[in-house]
Amino acid sequence: xxxxxxxxxPDAQAGVQGTNEEANAELSLERxxxxxxxxxxxxxxxxxxxxxxxxxxxxxxEIVTEFTPERRFQGxxxxxxxGIIATLLD
Numbered sequence: 877x878x879x880x881x882x883x884x885x886p887d888a889q890a891g892v893q894g895t896n897e898e899a900n901a902e903l904s905l906e907r908x909x910x911x912x913x914x915x916x917x918x919x920x921x922x923x924x925x926x927x928x929x930x931x932x933x934x935x936x937x938e939i940v941t942e943f944t945p946e947r948r949f950q951g952x953x954x955x956x957x958x959g960i961i962a963t964l965l966d
Contacts, residue, residue: 888947908932919963928963 909932915923920930930941943964951957 908934919966930961930964 910917910920910922915921917926918924918927918965920932922929923928928943930943932939934940945956945960949957951958
């Protein structure tokens with residue numbers, strides 16, 4: 877590869893950022909949250925009474941949600957079950 881063909885680090889980063897910005901522009905609440913008739917996902921299904929019922933939103937270039945665990949999700953007293961933590965991170 878010649879010097880003319882190589883991208884400098886700032887140029888390469890700008891290309892990645894441009895890709896992220898384009899992807900973020902395509903995100904919408906409909907794509908972040910299940911609006912289908914199914915809605916039974918344990919993590920985000922609005923019709924799953926036993927699930928977490930997470931709702932996601934776009935803040936800048938991050939997708940965020942808020943979650944306050946109920947007592948039924950503890951593994952040991954006052955400790956959130958690891959499976960719930962894994963679901964949140966997924």
